[in-house]
Amino acid sequence: QSTITWRMQTYAGAALAEHVVKPAIDMFNKIAGDRMQIELFYADQLVPTSELFRAMQRGTIDAVQSDDDSMASPTEVTVFGGYFPFGSRYSLDVPVLFNQYGLDEIWKAEYEKVGVKHISAGSWDPCHFATKDPINSLADLEGKRVFTFPTAGRFLSQFGVVPVTLPWEDIEVAVQTGELDGIAWSGITEDYTVGWADVTNYFLTNNISGAWIGHFFANMGRWEELPEDLKALLTVCMEQSHYYRQWWYWGGEASLRVNGDKMKLTTIPDAEWQQVEDAAVKFWDEIAAESETKAKVVEIFRQYNADMAKAGRPYRYS
Amino acid sequence: MSYEMIAILMFSTMMLMLVTGQRVFGAIGFVGVSAAMLLWGTGGSEIGFSAAMKLMNWYPLLTLPMFIFMGYVLSESKIADDLYRMFHVWMGPVRGGLAIGTILLMVLISAMNGLSVAGMAIGATIALPELLKRGYDKRMVTGVIQAGSSLGILVPPSVVLVLYAMIARQPVGQLWLAGVFPGLMMAALFILYVVIRCRFQPQLGPVLPPEDRALITGAEKLRLLRAGILPLVIFAVMMIPFINGWTSLVESAAVGALAAFVAAVLKGRMTREVFENSVRNTLGISCMFMWIILAALGFGAVFDGLGAVRAIEDLFTERLALSPWTILILMQLSFIVMGTFLDDTAMLVIVAPLYVPLVQALGFDLIWYGVLYTITTQIAYMTPPFGYNLFLMRAMAPPEIGLRDIYRSIVPFVMVMVLALTLVMAFPDIALWLPDHVYNK
Amino acid sequence: MPRFLLAYIRWTDRFNRGVGRIAMYGIFLMMAILLWSSVSKTFFTPSLWTLEMAQFAMVAYYILGGPYSIQLGANVRMDLFYGDWSPRRKAWFDACTVFLLMFYIGVLLYGALSSAAYSLGYFGDAPLAFHRDLLIAFVTGGPDAAGEMLGFLERSPTAWRPYLWPIKAVMIVGFGLMLLQALSEFLKDVATLRGVTL
Numbered sequence: 001q002s003t004i005t006w007r008m009q010t011y012a013g014a015a016l017a018e019h020v021v022k023p024a025i026d027m028f029n030k031i032a033g034d035r036m037q038i039e040l041f042y043a044d045q046l047v048p049t050s051e052l053f054r055a056m057q058r059g060t061i062d063a064v065q066s067d068d069d070s071m072a073s074p075t076e077v078t079v080f081g082g083y084f085p086f087g088s089r090y091s092l093d094v095p096v097l098f099n100q101y102g103l104d105e106i107w108k109a110e111y112e113k114v115g116v117k118h119i120s121a122g123s124w125d126p127c128h129f130a131t132k133d134p135i136n137s138l139a140d141l142e143g144k145r146v147f148t149f150p151t152a153g154r155f156l157s158q159f160g161v162v163p164v165t166l167p168w169e170d171i172e173v174a175v176q177t178g179e180l181d182g183i184a185w186s187g188i189t190e191d192y193t194v195g196w197a198d199v200t201n202y203f204l205t206n207n208i209s210g211a212w213i214g215h216f217f218a219n220m221g222r223w224e225e226l227p228e229d230l231k232a233l234l235t236v237c238m239e240q241s242h243y244y245r246q247w248w249y250w251g252g253e254a255s256l257r258v259n260g261d262k263m264k265l266t267t268i269p270d271a272e273w274q275q276v277e278d279a280a281v282k283f284w285d286e287i288a289a290e291s292e293t294k295a296k297v298v299e300i301f302r303q304y305n306a307d308m309a310k311a312g313r314p315y316r317y318s
Numbered sequence: 319m320s321y322e323m324i325a326i327l328m329f330s331t332m333m334l335m336l337v338t339g340q341r342v343f344g345a346i347g348f349v350g351v352s353a354a355m356l357l358w359g360t361g362g363s364e365i366g367f368s369a370a371m372k373l374m375n376w377y378p379l380l381t382l383p384m385f386i387f388m389g390y391v392l393s394e395s396k397i398a399d400d401l402y403r404m405f406h407v408w409m410g411p412v413r414g415g416l417a418i419g420t421i422l423l424m425v426l427i428s429a430m431n432g433l434s435v436a437g438m439a440i441g442a443t444i445a446l447p448e449l450l451k452r453g454y455d456k457r458m459v460t461g462v463i464q465a466g467s468s469l470g471i472l473v474p475p476s477v478v479l480v481l482y483a484m485i486a487r488q489p490v491g492q493l494w495l496a497g498v499f500p501g502l503m504m505a506a507l508f509i510l511y512v513v514i515r516c517r518f519q520p521q522l523g524p525v526l527p528p529e530d531r532a533l534i535t536g537a538e539k540l541r542l543l544r545a546g547i548l549p550l551v552i553f554a555v556m557m558i559p560f561i562n563g564w565t566s567l568v569e570s571a572a573v574g575a576l577a578a579f580v581a582a583v584l585k586g587r588m589t590r591e592v593f594e595n596s597v598r599n600t601l602g603i604s605c606m607f608m609w610i611i612l613a614a615l616g617f618g619a620v621f622d623g624l625g626a627v628r629a630i631e632d633l634f635t636e637r638l639a640l641s642p643w644t645i646l647i648l649m650q651l652s653f654i655v656m657g658t659f660l661d662d663t664a665m666l667v668i669v670a671p672l673y674v675p676l677v678q679a680l681g682f683d684l685i686w687y688g689v690l691y692t693i694t695t696q697i698a699y700m701t702p703p704f705g706y707n708l709f710l711m712r713a714m715a716p717p718e719i720g721l722r723d724i725y726r727s728i729v730p731f732v733m734v735m736v737l738a739l740t741l742v743m744a745f746p747d748i749a750l751w752l753p754d755h756v757y758n759k
Numbered sequence: 760m761p762r763f764l765l766a767y768i769r770w771t772d773r774f775n776r777g778v779g780r781i782a783m784y785g786i787f788l789m790m791a792i793l794l795w796s797s798v799s800k801t802f803f804t805p806s807l808w809t810l811e812m813a814q815f816a817m818v819a820y821y822i823l824g825g826p827y828s829i830q831l832g833a834n835v836r837m838d839l840f841y842g843d844w845s846p847r848r849k850a851w852f853d854a855c856t857v858f859l860l861m862f863y864i865g866v867l868l869y870g871a872l873s874s875a876a877y878s879l880g881y882f883g884d885a886p887l888a889f890h891r892d893l894l895i896a897f898v899t900g901g902p903d904a905a906g907e908m909l910g911f912l913e914r915s916p917t918a919w920r921p922y923l924w925p926i927k928a929v930m931i932v933g934f935g936l937m938l939l940q941a942l943s944e945f946l947k948d949v950a951t952l953r954g955v956t957l
């Protein structure tokens with residue numbers, strides 16, 4: 001019996017993939033052995049990231065790791081992928097939202113409609129600004145060309161931010177060549193891992209979301225061809241990668257804020273930042289008005305955040 | 319099929335297709351998409367096109383048509399004539415002086431455009447007939463023009479370094495600055511070669527006869543110096559805002575193209591014919607490059623997705639068990655060998671994604687490697703059977719210069735280039751000092 | 760040579776030349792967009808759309824200009840042997856190998872059609888049938904009937920969010936013209952072999 005081989009492409013470049021996906025795939029390959037091997041490809045390696053969804057749907061690529069937004073997924077839930085402004089505060093919020101508040105079923109159903117298997121959702125880092133010039137007030141955001149997620153960009157443009165989308169691997173260079181003034185794409189761990197800390201000088205501690213939501217997907221046909229035990233093994237390895245990222249980011253964020261020497265920290269006062277949080281409430285309404293599915297998801301985010309606020313410390317401190 | 323087998327099969331089929339003389343992009347594209355149809359599995363038919371989307375996302379490629387246009391405006395409008403006159407008058411009294419002046423001319427032209435096409439055109443149409451008329455050795459001057467014009471891709475701005483930057487994901491600004499001193503050093507080595515040759519064989523580069531020199535007054539000589547200002551202005555208008563981050567890379571390229579255009583208009587050289595030729599040739603050459611890049615990107619993705627890249631990496635890193643320097647030297651040699659008979663752009667797009675991660679893993683600096691890579695490309699441009707400069711020289715040279723002369727003319731210059739390559743390998747600071755200094759790394 | 764083939768060569772070349780000569784001025788469009796980008800960045804708020812618009816212009820430039828560049832003979836060949844051959848021999852080889860070129864462009868065209876079908880909301884495995892049905896709907900029922908067939912319209916995942924079908928349509932047209940041009944080149948080679956002067 002010949003080895004099943006899959007091609008998987010991640011949204012992440014090689015340096016980041018070393019943490020967010022490679023350990024899980026290496027582990028899978030080691031256990032599955034001759035039965036199945038997954039070849040991992042990095043950002044834009046086989047197809048550009050904006051074509052990832054399409055390539056997976058057509059079977060050019062068998063599996064994908066990405067958020068909904070970056071891979072331009074044609075589903076109703078795309079807008080929540082990556083960073084949904086103020087949708088979550090901590091990285092543990094994501095698995096709870098998916099496993100206890102029903103997002104998982106919604107995602108699986110939405111992707112099934114477009115011929116793609118949603119395997120599982122994972123939690124990444126919070127969303128902060130890393131910029132060449134310091135940001136001390138909302139006025140400093142005005143006119144900044146910033147690489148960010150489409151949805152976050154749409155939200156931030158009301159504060160004068162000019163969102164720019166470029167291939168992920170080109171960001172570091174684009175900051176150096178002046179195409180970008182900064183990045184609102186990750187927490188400080190990625191800024192250091194990817195090399196963005198070398199080209200920016202300041203890190204804004206206020207965040208617009210507590211955790212990025214990323215997913216593993218597969219071409220539906222290829223997924224269904226797999227024997228049950230390999231499906232289970234693949235799921236387990238991906239779940240394990242979620243766990244790895246939980247501590248890698250959580251610990252990394254704190255450690256680099258305290259010990260990192262490449263970026264200076266700045267903060268916008270809470271009272272002023274409240275304007276951004278208030279804008280998010282309006283933004284949620286706008287999104288909810290777009291469709292039934294979106295309204296359902298927004299309602300879940302609302303319910304969840306209300307529950308957490310009621311639960312009090314340590315879930316929420318204000 | 320094993321990965322090694324796929325690698326060998328794809329490369330050898332591509333070579334075979336190229337030998338038939340079909341257009342380079344057609345040959346490469348055909349091998350890429352047929353391998354995908356046969357070996358990829360589901361969805362293989364989409365990869366050829368997905369390369370077009372990838373190319374669209376490679377926004378720095380916008381510099382390509384800009385620099386090509388800039389080069390054509392400079393060469394078609396003949397605003398370089400004055401420059402040539404300047405060097406002619408100032409360098410004429412020296413042995414081999416006109417050849418040395420031509421090399422200096424090429425350095426200035428290199429600073430105003432990103433390819434070697436413009437230098438080649440200017441050299442072959444303005445300098446070459448003059449030099450032949452003055453009794454210079456035809457082989458030496460043919461070589462001077464080919465070698466000198468190849469500096470266009472090493473001295474900033476450079477399209478080859480933009481392409482490399484996209485593949486290696488390195489900042490173009492630093493790469494460009496890294497090319498400055500190696501470019502000047504290479505020009506100096508060319509000059510040194512001419513000086514030494516002419517010292518021992520003065521008949522190769524006779525001095526300008528005294529009666530010619532008497533025709534030129536001191537005031538005239540000073541007036542001609544002003545011609546040197548134009549390239550400096552164009553270079554500054556383009557590079558200063560870029561290095562300071564006021565304009566982005568692609569914007570700077572547009573500024574440069576506009577500057578050259580405005581200069582030609584102000585000097586009254588932008589005739590209808592010049593305009594037509596510049597615009598039409600820009601389309602032709604841009605299309606040539608873009609279609610080759612499109613085909614090579616598709617080929618590269620298929621090559622990578624079928625596992626051939628892994629096979630080659632394994633070969634270098636594990637099977638051969640060589641030291642990093644040996645691997646680096648082998649890679650340079652393979653580049654030179656492939657460059658002699660392969661299309662240089664296609665080679666960059668296909669081979670660089672394979673070598674760059676390896677170079678990085680071996681712990682070498684990718685900016686420095688970019689310069690090494692560019693020098694090898696320069697060599698590839700000139701060496702038969704396949705080279706852009708070679709094509710151009712054959713098309714533009716006057717009838718008394720035969721194919722044999724062209725082939726023979728490059729030999730000493732290729733040797734000088736290999737020497738330059740070795741020097742930059744041995745002393746990386748030749749390339750890295752300037753970018754480190756400017757960007758305070 | 761049959762007269763209609765000669766007419767085909769003449770009309771294809773003339774049409775592609777016209778398209779190419781329009782595309783040729785795209786260099787100024789790209790320049791204008793990029794210059795506007797730097798002006799707006801310096802004096803006003805930077806524009807969202809400039810870089811992406813310039814990318815679209817670049818794609819239109821080289822794909823629509825492709826057939827004309829073939830006419831101009833701008834596409835390099837490796838002429839190790841080719842360069843020394845007689846015109847007849849060149850024509851023989853070209854007449855055979857141009858089919859490889861056509862195959863490549865055909866695959867590109869298929870990919871573009873498939874990708875364009877996706878950008879119009881078709882997620883199935885038969886993009887060609889979708890385009891055929893779309894065309895039939897348009898011809899028989901007008902824009903409304905065609906509109907009925909569309910689904911989720913793909914947008915670029917950027918803040919500007921332009922629809923992607925227009926640029927994909929441009930690519931389809933470009934690849935199509937390229938195929939026609941390749942056929943014309945083939946016929947010209949056949950003419951050379953038959954000793955017909957065009």
Ligand code: NA
Pocket residue numbers: 427428429430431432433469470471472473474475476
């Ligand atoms: Na240059």
Ligand code: NA
Pocket residue numbers: 657658659660697698699700701702703704705
């Ligand atoms: Na060569």
